[in-house]
Amino acid sequence: MASSASGLGPRPIGERLRSGLLTTLLLMPAGIWYLVLLVAPLVIIFVFSFGTRARNGGYAPAFVFDNYVRAFQKPEPFITSLQMATIGTLACLLVGLPLAYYLATRAGRYRGVLILLLVIPFWTSFLIRTYAWLLILGPDAGLAGFLESVTGAEQVQILGTPIAVMIGLVYGYLPLMVFPLYVTLERMDRTLVEASKDLGAGRWGSFRQVTLPIALPGLVTGSILVFIPMMGEYVVPQILGYGRTYLMGNALVTDFLEARNWPSGSARAVFLIVIMVVTIAAYVWFVNRGRKTREVSVL
Amino acid sequence: MSEDLETTLRRMTETKVNRRGFLYAAGLTGAAAAIAACNTGGGSSPAASTSASAAPAASAAASAAPSAAAADSFPPAGDIEKELFMYNWSEYISLANIEAFKAQYGITKFQYDIYDSNDVLLAKLQGGATGYDIASPTAEYVPGMVEQGFVQKLDKSRLPNLANIDPKFKGLWWDPKDEYLIPKDFGTTGVLYRTTMIPTVPKSWKDFLELIKGPASGKTVFVDSMGDVFVFPLKMLGFSANSVDKAELDQARTVLLDVAPHLLALDSNKYGEKMAKGEAALSLGWTGVLTQDMADTPDKGYVVPSEGSIFWLDTWVLLADAPHPNAAYAFLDFIHTPAIQAEETNYNNYGTPNDKAKPLVDPKVLADPAVFPPDEVFALLEGSEDTSANTQRTDIWEEFKQKLGG
Numbered sequence: 001m002a003s004s005a006s007g008l009g010p011r012p013i014g015e016r017l018r019s020g021l022l023t024t025l026l027l028m029p030a031g032i033w034y035l036v037l038l039v040a041p042l043v044i045i046f047v048f049s050f051g052t053r054a055r056n057g058g059y060a061p062a063f064v065f066d067n068y069v070r071a072f073q074k075p076e077p078f079i080t081s082l083q084m085a086t087i088g089t090l091a092c093l094l095v096g097l098p099l100a101y102y103l104a105t106r107a108g109r110y111r112g113v114l115i116l117l118l119v120i121p122f123w124t125s126f127l128i129r130t131y132a133w134l135l136i137l138g139p140d141a142g143l144a145g146f147l148e149s150v151t152g153a154e155q156v157q158i159l160g161t162p163i164a165v166m167i168g169l170v171y172g173y174l175p176l177m178v179f180p181l182y183v184t185l186e187r188m189d190r191t192l193v194e195a196s197k198d199l200g201a202g203r204w205g206s207f208r209q210v211t212l213p214i215a216l217p218g219l220v221t222g223s224i225l226v227f228i229p230m231m232g233e234y235v236v237p238q239i240l241g242y243g244r245t246y247l248m249g250n251a252l253v254t255d256f257l258e259a260r261n262w263p264s265g266s267a268r269a270v271f272l273i274v275i276m277v278v279t280i281a282a283y284v285w286f287v288n289r290g291r292k293t294r295e296v297s298v299l
Numbered sequence: 300m301s302e303d304l305e306t307t308l309r310r311m312t313e314t315k316v317n318r319r320g321f322l323y324a325a326g327l328t329g330a331a332a333a334i335a336a337c338n339t340g341g342g343s344s345p346a347a348s349t350s351a352s353a354a355p356a357a358s359a360a361a362s363a364a365p366s367a368a369a370a371d372s373f374p375p376a377g378d379i380e381k382e383l384f385m386y387n388w389s390e391y392i393s394l395a396n397i398e399a400f401k402a403q404y405g406i407t408k409f410q411y412d413i414y415d416s417n418d419v420l421l422a423k424l425q426g427g428a429t430g431y432d433i434a435s436p437t438a439e440y441v442p443g444m445v446e447q448g449f450v451q452k453l454d455k456s457r458l459p460n461l462a463n464i465d466p467k468f469k470g471l472w473w474d475p476k477d478e479y480l481i482p483k484d485f486g487t488t489g490v491l492y493r494t495t496m497i498p499t500v501p502k503s504w505k506d507f508l509e510l511i512k513g514p515a516s517g518k519t520v521f522v523d524s525m526g527d528v529f530v531f532p533l534k535m536l537g538f539s540a541n542s543v544d545k546a547e548l549d550q551a552r553t554v555l556l557d558v559a560p561h562l563l564a565l566d567s568n569k570y571g572e573k574m575a576k577g578e579a580a581l582s583l584g585w586t587g588v589l590t591q592d593m594a595d596t597p598d599k600g601y602v603v604p605s606e607g608s609i610f611w612l613d614t615w616v617l618l619a620d621a622p623h624p625n626a627a628y629a630f631l632d633f634i635h636t637p638a639i640q641a642e643e644t645n646y647n648n649y650g651t652p653n654d655k656a657k658p659l660v661d662p663k664v665l666a667d668p669a670v671f672p673p674d675e676v677f678a679l680l681e682g683s684e685d686t687s688a689n690t691q692r693t694d695i696w697e698e699f700k701q702k703l704g705g
Contacts, residue, residue: 254696
């Protein structure tokens with residue numbers, strides 16, 4: 001490798017050192033950020049997951065596998081989370097794909113305004129927006145009240161049901177699905193679709209064989225961006241679901257705060273992280289299978 | 300109009316963010332901290348000005364408080380520092396009393412930081428937080444804090460006002476020799492209901508069970524607190540609310556899984572609001588919301604079921620590394636001066652363990668059985684214990700939560 005230095009041409013060593021130093025300096029904040037806020041906590045959680053609960057709660061050093069046994073024995077919250085996140089991601093896709101397609105191809109001069117409208121809600125805290133749904137879906141002036149007056153039903157209960165949770169989730173994460181899809185569709189060469197039609201493919205055939213493969217990287221990115229936070233979702237089911245759905249987020253709260261059993265919570269967190277990584281890796285592999293080129297990387 | 304504003308401001312200053320409401324979500328905690336910071340403000344100008352407008356409107360006891368306190372002699376022990384750092388639940392002591400204390404002892408800086416659950420307090424201390432003089436944990440958490448060396452033994456010769464404490468709050472399991480904690484406020488876990496929404500008023504946990512499975516099905520809320528929810532099945536079955544017996548907990552499990560599908564919500568923060576709006580008719584909870592969210596609900600009721608329940612006791616403790624111990628002692632004695640303590644009760648609507656303060660409490664508050672349970676009701680109450688180490692309880696609790704969806 002030392003010989004390659006001469007092969008690099010006219011750049012003097014001093015300049016290369018300076019540029020190397022500059023690169024290091026510029027990457028330092030991000031590096032420290034990830035080290036302190038991502039790597040270190042992960043290591044701590046991993047170490048804790050083999051410990052035992054201290055007498056007064058918290059963590060006591062040990063090397064046992066009890067916590068993992070317990071985590072495996074209680075897969076229910078994990079399964080519920082998985083179901084909800086899957087349905088939520090599909091719902092986001094169902095709502096988001098046509099919207100992204102419209103924005104990218106048909107919106108014309110309204111495109112800027114429509115995108116702005118999609119972004120504006122992000123200026124308000126997610127928590128506050130979720131609380132707003134309590135009023136929108138609620139019994140007084142909300143949807144439930146409206147349905148009661150229209151149908152004459154005694155009581156229509158929307159809040160506290162899985163439907164309310166799903167509405168909150170799709171609402172909250174939809175933009176994360178729309179934007180990656182929009183970006184890939186917007187860059188799509190429209191003449192490809194025309195060519196496909198000229199060559200005899202119908203609307204559905206063109207969509208399936210041309211548009212969808214082009215949109216695939218955006219679809220994968222969007223699905224992952226939506227799926228991951230939904231797996232760890234806690235606030236929406238707690239507020240709009242009235243705490244009636246027991247998800248991974250709830251399970252972690254039970255372990256860390258109510259039972260003050262940090263090792264048990266840590267083991268469940270590690271379990272969640274590992275399964276998520278495996279699931280998503282499998283998903284990405286499955287979707288990209290057979291694709292020769294990847295012009296847009298996945299994440 | 301101005302009177303409406305006055306009333307609103309008063310309620311804003313007097314309403315606590317739900318004392319027993321454990322805001323678990325990180326987001327929720329953040330919001331609560333922000334709200335609480337606005338309201339408490341550690342004596343900063345906006346909070347101070349609303350409290351100033353509220354103070355004259357408060358009861359006679361409040362206006363009498365500073366002068367009465369000044370009349371009491373306090374045994375000085377060393378120079379009292381100019382600062383005091385407190386770590387406490389949000390809006391848990393009267394702002395008027397803070398001002399009176401600062402004036403009386405020449406305190407220039409009274410720092411009031413807040414937490415929203417005992418677990419947060421513990422986590423902070425376990426994480427090595429220092430610099431606080433006084434904290435206010437719930438009694439069952441104190442033995443653990445003592446064991447971990449977070450709390451120092453009290454010099455009771457410097458706390459003459461402790462003589463005012465009702466003996467029934469002394470010598471309890473969490474501090475058998477009364478060495479470490481000073482009782483602050485107490486309350487009960489029981490059943491809240493709206494008489495117009497249910498056919499019969501519950502008197503016992505058995506009645507409660509019938510209502511949940513019958514007329515109040517889908518209209519019942521439990522607070523999201525493991526220890527409190529277990530009180531209902533265990534007491535109904537005639538066991539101790541703090542039981543960790545396997546067979547007893549198995550029976551409790553059957554009851555909990557039986558009622559789970561009938562619940563509207565598991566919610567410690569907005570259950571009062573759900574009751575007030577009529578979304579819920581019945582709940583298992585605490586008395587605080589009766590004077591807060593449900594202040595304007597005429598048909599509200601509260602009962603400690605006849606099989607018994609638990610009481611919780613919030614306490615004052617002096618932290619091990621208190622930087623201002625003399626100011627802390629001054630405060631701990633000051634706060635149990637009868638007139639000052641009466642103002643506390645009028646402010647936060649929780650029962651005071653201070654006997655001498657009771658005659659000075661607003662008669663309406665004093666007569667409220669939800670705040671001051673009569674002796675025969677109090678006899679039915681157990682002190683709550685920290686049972687969080689029991690994994691069977693945690694397992695049942697998780698199973699119960701999974702059944703809530705129906």
